[in-house]
Amino acid sequence: MGELRLMKGNEAIAEAAIRAGCDGYFGYPITPQSEVMEYLMAEKPHERTGMVVLQAESEVASINMLYGGAGTGKKVMTSSSSPGISLMQEGISYMAGAELPAVVVNVVRGGPGLGTIQPSQADYFQAVKGGGHGDYKMIVYAPASVQEMSDHVKLAFDKAFQYRTPVMILSDGAIGQMMEKVELFDPIPRRTDEEVIAACPWASTGRPKTRNHNIITSLDLDPAGQEKVNLKLQEKYRMMEQNEVMYEEIMTGDAEYLFVAFGLSARICQKATDIARAKGIKVGLFRPITLFPFPTVQIAATGSRVKGILVVEMNAGQMIEDVRLSLGCKVKIEHFGRFGGIIPSPDEVVKALEQKIIGG
Amino acid sequence: MAKIIGDIVINTERCKGCEVCIAACPFTVIAMSKEVNSKGYHFATKVNNDCTGCTNCAVVCPDGVITVYRAKV
Amino acid sequence: MIMEELFAKPDIRKPENIVYRKSDLMVDRPLSYCPGCGHGTVHRMLMEVIEEMDIAEQTIGVSPVGCSVLAYDFLNIDMLGAAHGRAPALATAIKRLWPHRFVFTYQGDGDLAAIGTAETIHACNRGENITIIFINNGIYGMTGGQMAPTTLPGMRSSTSPYGRDVELMGHPIKMTELIAHLPGVNFVTRQSVHTPVNARRTKKAIRKAFDIQKAKQGLSFIEVVSNCNSGWKMTPVQSNKWMEENMFPFYPLGDIKVDGKLVEKKENE
Numbered sequence: 001m002g003e004l005r006l007m008k009g010n011e012a013i014a015e016a017a018i019r020a021g022c023d024g025y026f027g028y029p030i031t032p033q034s035e036v037m038e039y040l041m042a043e044k045p046h047e048r049t050g051m052v053v054l055q056a057e058s059e060v061a062s063i064n065m066l067y068g069g070a071g072t073g074k075k076v077m078t079s080s081s082s083p084g085i086s087l088m089q090e091g092i093s094y095m096a097g098a099e100l101p102a103v104v105v106n107v108v109r110g111g112p113g114l115g116t117i118q119p120s121q122a123d124y125f126q127a128v129k130g131g132g133h134g135d136y137k138m139i140v141y142a143p144a145s146v147q148e149m150s151d152h153v154k155l156a157f158d159k160a161f162q163y164r165t166p167v168m169i170l171s172d173g174a175i176g177q178m179m180e181k182v183e184l185f186d187p188i189p190r191r192t193d194e195e196v197i198a199a200c201p202w203a204s205t206g207r208p209k210t211r212n213h214n215i216i217t218s219l220d221l222d223p224a225g226q227e228k229v230n231l232k233l234q235e236k237y238r239m240m241e242q243n244e245v246m247y248e249e250i251m252t253g254d255a256e257y258l259f260v261a262f263g264l265s266a267r268i269c270q271k272a273t274d275i276a277r278a279k280g281i282k283v284g285l286f287r288p289i290t291l292f293p294f295p296t297v298q299i300a301a302t303g304s305r306v307k308g309i310l311v312v313e314m315n316a317g318q319m320i321e322d323v324r325l326s327l328g329c330k331v332k333i334e335h336f337g338r339f340g341g342i343i344p345s346p347d348e349v350v351k352a353l354e355q356k357i358i359g360g
Numbered sequence: 361m362a363k364i365i366g367d368i369v370i371n372t373e374r375c376k377g378c379e380v381c382i383a384a385c386p387f388t389v390i391a392m393s394k395e396v397n398s399k400g401y402h403f404a405t406k407v408n409n410d411c412t413g414c415t416n417c418a419v420v421c422p423d424g425v426i427t428v429y430r431a432k433v
Numbered sequence: 434m435i436m437e438e439l440f441a442k443p444d445i446r447k448p449e450n451i452v453y454r455k456s457d458l459m460v461d462r463p464l465s466y467c468p469g470c471g472h473g474t475v476h477r478m479l480m481e482v483i484e485e486m487d488i489a490e491q492t493i494g495v496s497p498v499g500c501s502v503l504a505y506d507f508l509n510i511d512m513l514g515a516a517h518g519r520a521p522a523l524a525t526a527i528k529r530l531w532p533h534r535f536v537f538t539y540q541g542d543g544d545l546a547a548i549g550t551a552e553t554i555h556a557c558n559r560g561e562n563i564t565i566i567f568i569n570n571g572i573y574g575m576t577g578g579q580m581a582p583t584t585l586p587g588m589r590s591s592t593s594p595y596g597r598d599v600e601l602m603g604h605p606i607k608m609t610e611l612i613a614h615l616p617g618v619n620f621v622t623r624q625s626v627h628t629p630v631n632a633r634r635t636k637k638a639i640r641k642a643f644d645i646q647k648a649k650q651g652l653s654f655i656e657v658v659s660n661c662n663s664g665w666k667m668t669p670v671q672s673n674k675w676m677e678e679n680m681f682p683f684y685p686l687g688d689i690k691v692d693g694k695l696v697e698k699k700e701n702e
Contacts, residue, residue, distance in 0.1 A: 024530050052529045057555035061522040064515065064552070068523030071513040072493065074530045094516050193531065204511035206491050206534055213460075215505045217514035366452075367442040378469030378662075378669040384629050401468070406440040413445075415453040416629035422473035423464055424455035429442075431450045 002183045009149040009175040010035035012182050013079060013105055016153035018045045021188040022103075023074035024052040026065035028084060031117040032173035033107035036079040049190050059084040063091030063104070070100035071216035073200030075157055075191070079105035081173070082123050083114060085131070092166050093132030096233070097218025099202075101160035103153065104138075105169045107176035110341040118341025119173030121263060124318035127170045128292040135230055137237045139167045139244060140291040142262040146180035148289075154185055159244065163236055164202075170291060172314070174264050174343060237293075245298065246289035251277070252302050255284030257357055260299065260323050261312040262288050264343065269312050271346035276353060283353065291319070296326040308332040308357035312349055315339055332357060362432040366413020368406060371425040375403035381417035381426065390417055456480040458489055460509045467574075469669020471659030472501055474626040475568060478636040479539070480508060482643055492535040493527050495520040497549075499541035500574040518549025521556035524563045535646055537564040543573045546582040546608040553608065560617020560651045564642040567608065567654065570661040571680060578664035582606045585683055590664070605683070609656040613690040619651035621690035625658045627673040631686070651693065658684050 007015065014036045017025060025045075027037045037055060045051035056062040062078045069076035080088065085106045095102055106127065110120035125131075127140045139159050141152040149171060156167040197205050207213045220226040248266075251273055252258065259269040266287040276283045286302055288295050303309055303323070309331055311320040317335040324333050336352035338344040368389070375397065382390050387410040392402045404417075404426075413430025458480035466472045483492055489510050496504035498517035505512035515523045520538035528536040545553050545567050556563070572590055573579040580590040580597060583605050587596040597605070613621040620642055624635040635657055642653030658680050662672035688696045 024526060026526060052526075054525070054529065056522070057551055060519070061525075061552050061555065064519035064522035065526035067515070067519070068495070068513060068526035069530050071523070072527055072531060076526070076530075090516055091519070098514075204493050204513050205531070206489075206493055207509070207511045208490050213505075213509050214511045215514065216512070217505065219502065219514055365442060365445055367445040369446065374463055376468035380469055380627070380669055380673065383670060383673075409440050409442075411442075413452055418453040419629045419632050420474065420626070422466065422468075422470055424459060424473060424477050426453070427451060427455070428453035429445045429447070429450040430452045431445050431447075433444075 002185055004181060004183055006179055007146060007182050008035055008177060008179050009146045009171060010107065010177070011039045012146045012150040013153055013169070014039035014043070015184060016150040017077050018043065018049055018051055019185055019187040020154045020157050021049070021075060021190040022051055022077050022157070023190060024054070024069045024076045025078065026054050026056050026062045026069070026076065027078050028056050028059045028062050028080065030081045030084045032109060032119070032176050033079050033081045033105070035176070036105070051190065059087040060091070063088035066102045067091055067095055067098070067100060070095060070102045071098065071203060072205050073196040073203030077103040077105070079107065081107045081109045082111050082120070085123065085126070089132035092138070093134050093136060094218050095166045096136035096138060097134060097229070098216050099164040100166065100216065101164050102166045103156040103160055103169065104166055105171065108170065108172040110339060116341035117173065119264060119314065119343060120339060120341060121172055121265060121314040122316070122318070122339060123170065124291065124313065124315060127168050128294070136233060137240070137292050138165055139163070139240055139293070141167070141169050142289060142291050143169060143171055143175060144263050144266045144287065146175065146178065146182045149175060150182050150184060163240065165236065170263065172264050241293040244290060245293045245295045247295040247298055248287040248289060249302060250285040250287070252284030252286060255282055256307050257281065257283040257353060258303060258306045258309045259283060259285045259312055259349070259353070260288070260309055260319070261285065262291060262319065265312045265314055268344060268346055268349055272349035272353070275346055276350045279350070281353070281358065294322045294326070296322070299323060299326040303327045303331055306331060308334070310353045310357050311335050312344070313337045314343065364412055365431055365433050366411040367429045368411055368417060369427045370404050370406070372403040372405070373397050374423050374425040375401060376423055377401040377403055378422060379404070381421050384416040384420045386414065386416065387412065456484050458484050458509045460507050462506065464507055465503050466500065467663045469660065469662050469672065470500070471570070471626045471657065472568060474632055475566065475635065475657050475659070476504065476507055478626065478632060479566065479639055481636060482639045483510065486643060488535050488643070491533065492537070493531065495523045495527070495536070495538045497538070497540040497544035499544050501539055501541060501568065502575065504539050518544050518547070519552055520544065521549065521552040521561070521565065525556050525559070525561050528561055528563050535643060537566060539566045540568070541574070542567070542569045542571065542581045542583040546606050554612070554615070557612050557618050557652050557654065558615045562646055562649050562651060564639070564646055564653045565655070566639070567656045568659050569656055569684065570659045570664070572661045572664040574661045574664050585679060607684070609654065609689060612654050613695060617651055618654060618690060619645050619693050620653040622688045623656040623658060623684060623686050625676070625686060627660065627676060656684070658686065
């Protein structure tokens with residue numbers, strides 16, 4: 001069993017980065033995720049593993065530092081919250097285009113604009129539909145616990161390098177701030193420069209006489225060439241859809257109704273499931289863990305067996321579109337959400353199920 | 361007494377005819393050709409034997425099309 | 434037979450007599466720049482320095498968005514193409530993650546002095562141990578001759594068709610003087626490449642910058658005042674003359690900061 005600690009979600013992200021062999025973290029303070037860099041700075045990862053931690057002048061600089069580091073094959077990460085992630089969209093698009101591996105953590109707060117510093121899930125569209133310009137996707141993980149905050153960092157780095165793509169961890173202010181027990185994974189040593197060069201022959205690490213120069217870019221002025229780039233990216237996204245879907249089902253076996261929720265909302269729905277079942281309502285919970293690739297097939301299978309589905313999100317209705325695309329018009333699908341930083345209570349969720357699905 | 365002799369070779373296909381080399385040459389060795397290359401540029405060309413191989417033209421050529429030779433004879 | 438052949442000296446044209454040829458670190462392909470554009474000369478001076486120091490294997494370059502967006506196609510070293518203005522952020526991370534590599538950015542005036550102002554100033558202020566090469570031709574060349582942050586007062590461009598009116602459009606920014614006042618910056622100079630003497634000085638400055646980088650003594654910032662004959666709507670030779678008469682009085686050539694100390698009197702005045 002790994003080392004057990006009581007940690008904030010944001011701290012777990014930071015500790016996991018060090019343990020995952022991250023080479024560089026570049027970030028800019030923003031509530032509610034500032035503990036990530038605070039923890040890293042206090043922990044002196046440079047002494048522990050040689051990891052670089054740098055406070056940049058903006059989120060724009062942070063994400064472009066990631067682009068630079070990733071372009072040389074190093075394991076790099078940043079974290080921010082909604083307004084900061086909006087600023088990073090340009091850089092994420094460039095990284096998707098240049099096929100660069102990196103991990104971006106969004107500890108979501110309510111919007112739009114400066115919004116609120118309280119938790120929200122209103123960045124779902126931005127994360128899974130391509131928040132920046134151009135046809136791109138990134139793998140998006142939605143942790144629902146401090147444990148998953150840690151586990152997903154390791155997973156995100158693995159997948160970022162496997163597919164040469166930016167990967168996002170879409171968390172929220174509550175999971176970032178809450179403290180829970182977490183079992184930390186054993187540290188993975190940082191790769192040496194020689195190992196990076198061997199593992200990333202595409203990276204711009206300095207051209208030896210034995211090969212042509214490497215160029216990291218997202219530019220191809222020839223439309224035929226750029227179409228080829230797009231086709232290659234789409235092929236990669238299809239591979240992700242085939243191989244990387246993650247989800248969890250709780251009490252769906254005999255369920256007549258279904259909650260579909262991710263992240264914090266899924267935890268609330270888990271409690272709501274218990275309350276509803278105590279009242280005799282046979283409800284289960286489907287929790288997508290990857291938001292892209294979305295568990296379309298699995299939701300369709302489970303969802304087609306029930307009488308109605310309530311999609312619970314801390315937004316005005318975003319993931320519900322993907323649930324509806326998965327099931328078509330076969331089942332009644334409604335949305336329940338609170339937003340602006342309000343976290344719904346389990347009782348509210350049960351009431352919404354009764355009103356919108358069972359009684360509706 | 362040894363004499364220094366220079367020569368230049370211009371990659372006329374790569375020359376864009378900007379004429380910057382002409383002003384750089386202290387011995388007016390270079391002028392523009394009447395002919396054009398396949399891109400349609402009049403290209404720089406040698407017009408006398410006075411080259412000393414000073415490299416000025418080559419250093420200032422934006423497209424790096426000039427190779428300079430120099431020898432003592 | 435072309436005229437050049439009439440004056441060829443075959444006895445001299447031997448490999449051992451070559452005293453100047455394009456650096457092998459320049460990729461053998463035509464440059465995408467307009468005739469007479471200074472970019473090609475700066476590219477070559479830069480590659481000559483890297484060749485002479487024999488550090489091609491240890492050098493990572495960052496190219497900008499602008500006319501030199503394709504610099505990576507011409508420089509035969511490992512490169513990254515940055516988003517517009519962000520090259521110093523890339524270079525910061527690269528240098529910190531690969532402290533033994535030589536890292537440089539190559540940026541134009543729009544890239545460095547407008548959209549990338551924050552990245553430039555903060556990389557300089559942190560004293561990143563990198564080299565920034567800044568090509569200032571007072572105009573956005575790539576997008577078709579729009580007004581740049583460095584466009585001179587009264588100078589015409591496609592977005593200041595009646596000349597830059599500083600009351601309406603603001604003043605041109607002297608980034609290089611601004612940068613020189615930041616403590617993390619070791620070496621700041623302003624050069625040009627329009628004559629052989631100036632091109633050689635630029636090369637010397639680049640060499641100095643890479644030596645400073647090798648000695649881990651902080652950031653070097655080299656501005657090259659250059660022409661844009663297409664944007665200025667002149668011939669290359671006319672544009673070089675116009676540059677001497679108009680750009681240099683506003684952007685005087687010479688060292689501005691050496692060994693971390695501001696130079697009191699400029700050399701080339």
